[in-house]
Amino acid sequence: MHSFINFIMGPMVWISFLIFFCGVIFKLFQVIKQVNEKENFIYTYLSVKHSFRSIFAWMIPFLPVSTRKSPVFYTVSYLFHLLLFIVPIFLLSHVALFEESMQWSWMTFNDTVADTLTLIVIFSLIFFMIRRVVVPEVKFLTRLSDFFFILIVALPFVTGFLAYHQFFAYKWMVITHVISGELMLILIPFTRFSHMFMAPLTRAYTGSEFGNVRHAKDW
Amino acid sequence: MKYKRFVWLAALIFILSVFNVYSQEILVVDNTIFNRPQRPAAVFDHDDHNEKAQLEEDCSICHHVYDENNVRIEDESSEDSLCSECHSLKKIPENSIPLRMAFHNRCKQCHFKSDKGPVLCGECHIRK
Numbered sequence: 530m531h532s533f534i535n536f537i538m539g540p541m542v543w544i545s546f547l548i549f550f551c552g553v554i555f556k557l558f559q560v561i562k563q564v565n566e567k568e569n570f571i572y573t574y575l576s577v578k579h580s581f582r583s584i585f586a587w588m589i590p591f592l593p594v595s596t597r598k599s600p601v602f603y604t605v606s607y608l609f610h611l612l613l614f615i616v617p618i619f620l621l622s623h624v625a626l627f628e629e630s631m632q633w634s635w636m637t638f639n640d641t642v643a644d645t646l647t648l649i650v651i652f653s654l655i656f657f658m659i660r661r662v663v664v665p666e667v668k669f670l671t672r673l674s675d676f677f678f679i680l681i682v683a684l685p686f687v688t689g690f691l692a693y694h695q696f697f698a699y700k701w702m703v704i705t706h707v708i709s710g711e712l713m714l715i716l717i718p719f720t721r722f723s724h725m726f727m728a729p730l731t732r733a734y735t736g737s738e739f740g741n742v743r744h745a746k747d748w
Numbered sequence: 749m750k751y752k753r754f755v756w757l758a759a760l761i762f763i764l765s766v767f768n769v770y771s772q773e774i775l776v777v778d779n780t781i782f783n784r785p786q787r788p789a790a791v792f793d794h795d796d797h798n799e800k801a802q803l804e805e806d807c808s809i810c811h812h813v814y815d816e817n818n819v820r821i822e823d824e825s826s827e828d829s830l831c832s833e834c835h836s837l838k839k840i841p842e843n844s845i846p847l848r849m850a851f852h853n854r855c856k857q858c859h860f861k862s863d864k865g866p867v868l869c870g871e872c873h874i875r876k
Contacts, residue, residue, distance in 0.1 A: 531863045621786055622869050629852055632844075640786040695875045703868045 537707045538626070545711040552718025553726050560730065571734065574741040583736020584729050586748040593748035602660065609653035613682070616646045617710075622693075640693070647690050654683045678721060684709035777851070781832045787873035790851065791866075801862070810854060818844070 564571060586592055596603040617623055621637040628634035638646070658679050661671040688706035692699060716722055724731075732747075739747035775796075776789035798804055808825035814834075815821055826834075835850040836843050845853070855872065859865035866872050 531860050531867060534867055535860050625848065625852065629849055629856075692870060695870045699870050700868060703870070 534704070537704065537711070539630070541707075541711055545714045549714045549717055552715075553723075556718045556723055557726065560727070571737075575733065575737045576741045579737045579740030580733035581736075582740060583732045583747050586736075586746070587732055605653050605656050609650060609657075612646050612650050612653075616643060616650060616686075619643070644690070644693065647686055647693075650686050651683060651690065654679050654686075681709070681713055681716065685713060781830075781837070781847070783837070787869070788875055790855075790872035791874055792872075801858075801865075809858075 590607050591597055591600070591603065616638070619636065619638045620643050621640055624634050624637045637643075658676060661667055661675055661679075685706055688702050688709060691697070692702040692706050713722070717725055735747050739745045775791070775793040777792045779785045779789040803809060807827055808822075811825045811827045813821045813824040813826050831850060832847050834843060835845055835847040837847050839846045855865070856867050859867050
């Protein structure tokens with residue numbers, strides 16, 4: 530059992546990060562290759578200025594008109610995406626484990642704060658799930674796999690929360706927590722989680738078309 | 749008469765309950781040096797641990813002494829000093845292993861190696 534735990538909390542963490550980074554690079558190359566083959570007309574109007582204009586405009590909360598039309602959804606969405614990164618990166622137990630293997634550490638959240646933020650992430654995911662069932666236009670576009678991906682994201686947060694409080698089956702909760710976190714990391718490049726690094730490309734594409742062709746804003 | 753008997757009984761119950769509390773006390777590592785510790789102190793019964801781990805002979809595994817060049821001095825041990833006397837809270841030039849990391853690595857490295865003992869956060873930092 531100890532060697533299994535040692536593997537998932539040691540080498541497997543680095544293997545997951547390696548697959549994640551290699552997957553991201555592979556996917557980016559693949560997309561550029563596909564664009565070159567099938568849609569190279571993009572290059573006639575793709576512009577650095579309009580690309581970055583669009584990327585930055587969409588990074589400012591509630592600047593784009595469509596975000597102001599659905600304030601509740603975008604508030605939850607902004608919070609969720611921010612916390613999805615911030616909570617795990619600045620979590621005391623994660624930093625402590627990192628320090629033990631790499632000899633360097635950084636600032637961490639107070640455990641109580643992190644606990645509350647974790648709950649916000651979990652409730653955001655529940656909100657996204659309900660939205661997919663309740664809002665007609667979203668329901669129309671929803672497939673079963675969408676719920677599966679929400680569950681994949683929820684799993685490390687829910688098991689992390691339960692493990693922290695040591696409610697029940699502590700050991701198995703931690704093991705599930707570690708494995709589900711690694712699974713999520715590995716899945717990012719190859720599933721719809723790839724919007725993590727594809728979003729800027731989408732913005733560059735749309736921003737250039739709106740800015741450079743239609744001479745309009747895309748936000 | 750009846751009143752006196754009641755006082756004696758109350759005193760007896762009090763003594764027994766105090767005794768009972770101490771007999772059930774879980775031994776933990778002294779974590780008072782940590783500035784507002786976030787987790788409960790790690791469960792550790794020194795004598796019980798060393799008996800199970802068969803460490804009675806060699807104290808210097810945990811109570812080690814290192815010289816200025818970071819080389820362990822074989823025949824010396826440091827039972828008389830606190831871990832925190834060398835392992836400061838923060839990493840400083842004289843101490844490359846801060847206290848929290850020293851505790852964690854000391855316990856976990858042995859536990860992983862011997863395939864025994866707790867290795868996960870909550871197995872030592874138990875919430876009551």
